[in-house]
Amino acid sequence: xxxxxxxxxxxxIITITFLVVLPMVAYAVYAERRFSAILxxxxxxxxxxxxxxxxxxxxxxxxxxxxxxQPIADGIKFLLKEDFTPNHVRKPFYWLAPALTMVPSLVxxxxxxxxxxxxxxxxxxxxxxxxINIGPLFVFAVSSLxxxxxxxxxxxxxxxxxxxxxxxxxxQMISYEIALGLSIIPILLIMGELNLNEIVKYQAANGWLIxxxxxxxxxxxxxxxxxPCLISFIIFTVSIFxxxxxxxxxxxxxxxxxxxxxxxEYSSMKFALFFLGxxxxxxxxxxxxxxxxxxxWSLPFGWSESEFMSSGSIPAALIHxxxxxxxxxxxxxxxIWVRWSVPRVRYDQLxxxxxxxxxxxxxxxxxxTAFILYYVR
Amino acid sequence: xxxxxxIKRPQLSLGDKLYLPAIAKGLFLTFTHAISSLRGxxxxxxxxxxxxxxxxxxxPEEKWDDSLPEYYRGVPALVTNEEDREKCVSCQLCExxxxxxxxxxxxxxxxxxxxxxxVEKRPQAFDIDMTRCIYCGMCEEVCPEEAIFLRKxxxxxxxxxxxxxxxxxxxxxxxxxxxxxxxxxxDLK
Ligand code: SF4
Ligand code: SF4
Numbered sequence: 001x002x003x004x005x006x007x008x009x010x011x012x013i014i015t016i017t018f019l020v021v022l023p024m025v026a027y028a029v030y031a032e033r034r035f036s037a038i039l040x041x042x043x044x045x046x047x048x049x050x051x052x053x054x055x056x057x058x059x060x061x062x063x064x065x066x067x068x069x070q071p072i073a074d075g076i077k078f079l080l081k082e083d084f085t086p087n088h089v090r091k092p093f094y095w096l097a098p099a100l101t102m103v104p105s106l107v108x109x110x111x112x113x114x115x116x117x118x119x120x121x122x123x124x125x126x127x128x129x130x131x132i133n134i135g136p137l138f139v140f141a142v143s144s145l146x147x148x149x150x151x152x153x154x155x156x157x158x159x160x161x162x163x164x165x166x167x168x169x170x171x172q173m174i175s176y177e178i179a180l181g182l183s184i185i186p187i188l189l190i191m192g193e194l195n196l197n198e199i200v201k202y203q204a205a206n207g208w209l210i211x212x213x214x215x216x217x218x219x220x221x222x223x224x225x226x227x228p229c230l231i232s233f234i235i236f237t238v239s240i241f242x243x244x245x246x247x248x249x250x251x252x253x254x255x256x257x258x259x260x261x262x263x264x265e266y267s268s269m270k271f272a273l274f275f276l277g278x279x280x281x282x283x284x285x286x287x288x289x290x291x292x293x294x295x296x297w298s299l300p301f302g303w304s305e306s307e308f309m310s311s312g313s314i315p316a317a318l319i320h321x322x323x324x325x326x327x328x329x330x331x332x333x334x335x336i337w338v339r340w341s342v343p344r345v346r347y348d349q350l351x352x353x354x355x356x357x358x359x360x361x362x363x364x365x366x367x368x369t370a371f372i373l374y375y376v377r
Numbered sequence: 378x379x380x381x382x383x384i385k386r387p388q389l390s391l392g393d394k395l396y397l398p399a400i401a402k403g404l405f406l407t408f409t410h411a412i413s414s415l416r417g418x419x420x421x422x423x424x425x426x427x428x429x430x431x432x433x434x435x436x437p438e439e440k441w442d443d444s445l446p447e448y449y450r451g452v453p454a455l456v457t458n459e460e461d462r463e464k465c466v467s468c469q470l471c472e473x474x475x476x477x478x479x480x481x482x483x484x485x486x487x488x489x490x491x492x493x494x495x496v497e498k499r500p501q502a503f504d505i506d507m508t509r510c511i512y513c514g515m516c517e518e519v520c521p522e523e524a525i526f527l528r529k530x531x532x533x534x535x536x537x538x539x540x541x542x543x544x545x546x547x548x549x550x551x552x553x554x555x556x557x558x559x560x561x562x563x564d565l566k
Contacts, residue, residue, distance in 0.1 A: 037431065039411045040407075041431035041432050043433040044430075337404065340407060341404045341406070342403060342404075
């Protein structure tokens with residue numbers, strides 16, 4: 001294999017995981033706490049400081065950061081807490097479960113295109129770790145594995161609360177995964193493409209799927225296709241909420257009924273892995289929604305088609321990365337906003353929503369799209 | 378036969394059944410809160426002397442001290458009268474009544490050469506364990522000498538348990554001199 005290819009892939013993995021996703025996870029927690037506070041007329045964590053005193057300095061360094069150092073404090077706390085393993089757990093699975101929830105989220109990041117292709121000399125470097133032609137399929141295959149982590153945690157913990165959490169996670173997973181998969185078929189019909197990078201390029205030229213106001217999107221067909229796209233978008237977004245176990249569907253942990261749900265018996269860094277895995281899943285979910293429906297890294301109104309933006313130069317690529325991250329962050333804030341506005345649905349309501357409403361809607365939607373594509377020129 | 382009353386269930390409109398309008402309404406409501414929170418115009422923000430975000434007061438910098446009501450029950454403390462006499466006669470009624478047993482008194486005799494010898498007793502030691510006190514005010518209620526009062530101080534801190542026990546000196550320091558009370562041990566008695 002080309003050594004340059006290996007080198008650039010390693011660089012991409014390290015940059016995207018350690019410089020983009022993990023800091024984003026840490027700060028998503030902070031954003032969640034601050035934003036929820038603002039929504040509820042509170043302040044949130046705003047006064048963490050740098051404790052120079054414990055290193056022997058005279059005074060603590062109290063910079064007016066508005067609590068931006070909070071994630072560091074949280075991280076240190078998680079690392080320093082006692083990692084307690086109850087006696088009644090099944091150890092191998094108990095240890096495996098936290099990793100199994102965190103890893104799939106990080107692996108799915110591999111196919112997400114973070115920016116437009118970069119041109120270095122005569123080489124073209126796509127800004128995603130793996131530029132593969134089965135993008136969405138890969139995502140579904142890997143991200144559904146996360147539920148094993150939760151189920152194993154619930155089972156291995158050997159406690160009733162955790163067990164119920166695990167069972168719920170399973171039942172929840174099978175009720176929305178089908179709708180999730182079916183909801184993106186219209187996109188594949190429209191694009192004829194399974195490569196996420198190509199999907200984004202198509203949207204850059206012809207209008208984002210749910211905002212098609214330039215290029216080919218400005219036609220009767222474009223506007224008609226908006227209907228199935230919006231339906232897909234709603235089903236996909238709601239399913240992603242369920243997939244990430246976020247608020248209206250956070251039945252596996254459901255503090256009011258199940259103490260801590262599947263992670264009742266976990267402490268310290270193992271709990272942190274569950275906790276951060278949820279946020280990583282949220283970030284990947286937002287990135288996916290943005291990539292599939294909101295034009296990924298592309299600028300609106302076909303600006304990404306201009307000579308400068310499509311030249312592949314470093315500033316152009318950086319602008320695109322910035323654009324992508326802005327959209328993702330906006331979507332994360334939307335996730336948080338929903339969490340603090342919508343009450344948790346009941347267990348049977350979620351199953352009903354998945355099986356009776358979304359499954360059918362997604363199915364009808366597939367035919368609707370095919371119909372429009374076939375008859376409207 | 379008992380009369381059966383059939384209560385009509387509310388009829389849900391299509392919008393109610395779809396959930397989505399209700400969710401949009403909820404999102405809008407929280408959003409208005411976010412806006413007013415950021416602009417510092419949350420309802421009640423001024424009354425609660427908020428720090429700018431929402432209604433929360435930034436505690437150690439801002440305090441309620443000046444708006445504490447007259448009946449506020451803070452730490453219990455002993456007081457002296459106008460003539461700097463310790464009002465407590467160590468009758469131990471407060472020790473007896475204190476629900477969590479926070480008070481410990483060692484009674485002592487007043488020597489006969491003391492100008493207040495007629496009072497006969499005063500506490501040798503008087504400890505209130507502030508980790509136990511529940512600020513119920515029973516001690517103030519029961520005291521026949523009006524010697525113990527709940528003050529408005531509420532910040533009691535210490536880095537170990539022994540620091541949380543208020544001894545006699547500390548109690549008089551917090552309590553200070555209290556004037557205008559019934560003077561039971563006046564010159565006529
Ligand atoms: S306030 Fe209540 S608990 Fe505290 S010392 Fe007095 S009687 Fe005891
Ligand atoms: S404070 Fe009052 S009740 Fe308590 S011992 Fe002294 S005189 Fe008696």
